[in-house]
Amino acid sequence: MPKFIGYFERVLKQNPHGPAQMIGDGIMYVDLSMFQVVEGLLYAFPRAMKSFGKHYPHVLALHDAVLRRPNIAAYADSERRIPFNESGIFRHYPGLDQDAK
Numbered sequence: 001m002p003k004f005i006g007y008f009e010r011v012l013k014q015n016p017h018g019p020a021q022m023i024g025d026g027i028m029y030v031d032l033s034m035f036q037v038v039e040g041l042l043y044a045f046p047r048a049m050k051s052f053g054k055h056y057p058h059v060l061a062l063h064d065a066v067l068r069r070p071n072i073a074a075y076a077d078s079e080r081r082i083p084f085n086e087s088g089i090f091r092h093y094p095g096l097d098q099d100a101k
Contacts (some may be wrong), residue, residue, distance in 0.1 A: 001041070001048070005056050008034060012058035019058040020065060027066070034059065035066035040090030045097045 008022070017025035021036065038059060042049050053060040066072055075081055082089050 001045075002055070009056045009059050012062060019061065021062065027069070029064055031062060035072075037064050040084065043084040044090045044093055046092070047097045047099055050099070064076055070073040
């Protein structure tokens, strides 16, 4: 995880418009995709993700900013959102979930 999420953390830091989004000065599909990746990781690896914000503060801030958007927050709280489950790509992997170093 550090190899890939570390890359996105660097991309956010290097955005000349600030680390609130991956590129440019407004939300793009890549920001929504990163939100979904973090959501999935939170579900799949809850122990490892406890210190995620310490290691990747910009990625976590992007996730939180996307979730605060009114329409996305409304969707996330609605019955329309399909919850993560053990049949999807993001499943809980207890054997792989270990405390982050």
